[in-house]
Amino acid sequence: MKKFLALLLSMSLVFGLAACGGESATTPAPEGSAPAESGETEASVTRITLWTYPIGQWGGTDPQLDTIIAAFNEAHPEIEVSYELLDYTNGDTQVTSAITASNTPDIIMEGPERLVSNWGANGLMVDLSDLWADTEADIAATSEAVVSACKGTDGNYYEYPLCMTTHCMAINYEVFEQAGALQYIDEETRTWTTDGFVKAMEAVAASGLVSTPAIVYCGGQGGDQGTRALVNNLYSGTYTNADHTAYTANSAENVEALTLLQSMVNDGTISTSASFQASDELQAFANGTCAVTFAWNASNKAAYASQAAFTPFAMAFPSDDGVPELCGGIWGFGIFNNGDDAKIEAAKTFIKFVCDDAAQGPESVRLTGFFPVRSSFGDVYAGTDQAEQMSEFQSLMPYLGDYYNVISGWTEQRTNWFNMLQRILVSGGDPQTEADAFVEASNANI
Template sequence: MKKILSLGLATAMVVGTLAGCGGNKPAETTAAPETTTAAATDASKAPETTAAGGTTDIVWWAFPTFGVDTGYEQEVVDAFTAKNPDINVKVEYIDFTSGPDKLTAALTSGTAPDILFDAPGRIIEFGEAGYLVPLDDMLDELKSDLTSQSLIETCVGADGTAWMYPISSSPFYMGLNKEALEKADALQYVNLEGDRTWTTENFVKMCEALRDAAPTQVPGIVYCGGQGGDQGTRALVNNLYGASIVGDDGKWNISENGVKALTLLKSMYDSKAIDAGFDMAAADELQKFQQETAAMTFCFGTSSEITYASDDFTQLSVPFPSESGKPSLEYLVNGFAIFDNKDEARAEASKKFVKFICDDAEWGPKSVVKTNAFPVRTSFGDLYPGDEHKAMLASWSQYYGPYYNTRAGFAAMRPLWFNMLQQVFNGTDPQAAADEFNASANSN
């Protein structure tokens, strides 16, 4: 039986989790052109189980994880249809701004699509609320081929039911403006060798050097005006002194070292070594980085490297700084969910299509590369031969931290996080702000 949408789920859907770093930013480039959506089904109408000729009609709602306006979705649909003429797949493109609201409306009105390409946070919420088809049979077949068994926890709910079928993953990290750092003599504090790990001490020195050089841009912006890309600010706080957002008891917890990090960031804000984006989410901060009004971003990733690319300066990718020099990175997993529309034929057709996108010998690797991330399947091997940058990013998987986005209360925790940051930058004692966060986050 489907549960009524909880406040947490509704909140999570209003914010683009998949966007990761670009979740709340309206952008002209996120909407697909009309010519590419001509084949899309009307969202207010559920597709018929079978069409003329005995075909099964299914609908795929696609966020632009394969890139913006590439037409790749239709390419893979055409390839699948050529091999499976009895299944008709219609693509509807949704963006990170209006897409979450569209999903909410579809779920509440009973007009959900059959397939959604998204990230674990939202997908697991959908599954736990009773809106999805379990994918245990598919995930069981994949387990022996996974690059890391830890990926399993990103696909299952609290009771172990598989709600997502993964295709690719990649880390979240920081981006730096190389030329800005060089002008400020701040590049000396950044490790550009090996896996580029570096320390909190050198991070502070870099920010102070950028500040003292008095360039036209601020050193960096700790955005705290919304949930979009909030994993970046949590990674910053958690890494500076080796904290974690989840305690040993499994509860949400800003620990003593987290408070120490908040205290440091407040002092850096007071000294203008960093800025606070009270009205910004990650997409706004990334845009400032792209426009060279900020010398760094705390929400870089393989997709934002493309979306916020610039020919005007060199973008350097680095892991988050830590006191020990060993980071703990957040990471993204891309995958598919299948909605339970009470039609076995559509569910089975949807599973077949999802497996084609992810597992087909030709189109599986192509699809992974289109996400600009790394395969979750060992059998796919290295899909970026000779690319030293991709090899470095892939090596950072050794620094992946615990995956908490599918924990109970995640959606409710997120607004508390950026509100807590605002309080700290507005002068609230970091310990008091952390205590309030911990109590509120665990109140449900």
């Protein structure tokens, strides 16, 4: 019996050594047997790695990756998937270090800003056009912006998307009601005009129900999608040109918007803060000390709504024509080109399963807390305990505007943006002069 156990142990050591190194591991054929033909090994396992930023329950504090991988292995026991969770504080540094050391993961989950405009544009990613062959029309039916954002300037697809959302704002419904400001919004469509926004802020300010009607935060880049959307929507301006090759924040429309916000700060109908980022503004909103947040979405509602003693009511950003164009988020998968065809094919198999499988695909989306890019998935929250919470954000999805985040120089412009807001709203700088300086500095990094 002891000899038998020793034999088993020695065999397990052989198999364990064969699996080391992260390469495809194949069970060796018995000594003296004929070599197997290509593709006919008795038992092979391909090992791949997944790194993911904190996208809902795909990462963060309550990851469900073990459950996802277990479901995948029921269909594909021949592929083993290990994972590492990244955060937005150190994640980019970890990936850069992995690139430098030629030790990148096989799969990485994030958005086009990184997968397409950064790593894809630098020749590090696998072209995923074959994955798109059967689903492009389905995704395009949801949003052409998603299709465009996942494609590099060379025409290759470097991201296969899973989910998307629109960022929006929210109001304190009860304060607006008591201040007589609900007359300035369209509750059914959750839209309002620029004129309505100004009048609503005047009514809330005059009511004295909150310390400040709204805070245009500019203490850092956190939540900058909110301040960008506010400025761009007020007079239908754009942040970049159509082909995402230049920043256009100094257009007449945007300067008019910046001038309006500056005047509203001066007359006290909104305030500003050079120390606040979105998290600070969201906390003030949840505490009831300001009546508006410019940094709302489904994820932030889940984090802050339970603290509020009022009804947060999701709204699109105000626009001069009443037709908003909202900033959005797109998340999906890319594959680093590590030169191993077997691992690349295994990575594609995993991605197709979690994104496109009839059962797993909708569940994968639900775990992100966002919405499917595939039109055929329909309402993935219907009949779940998330249905009511998600319905208001679902109604804002048709307002998704241009996904300009794919422009290069993105990291640098984020710093330029909040510095520009500080100079205009806090220091009283000339909006045209400061917007011109922003564009000059940001375009220099393209």
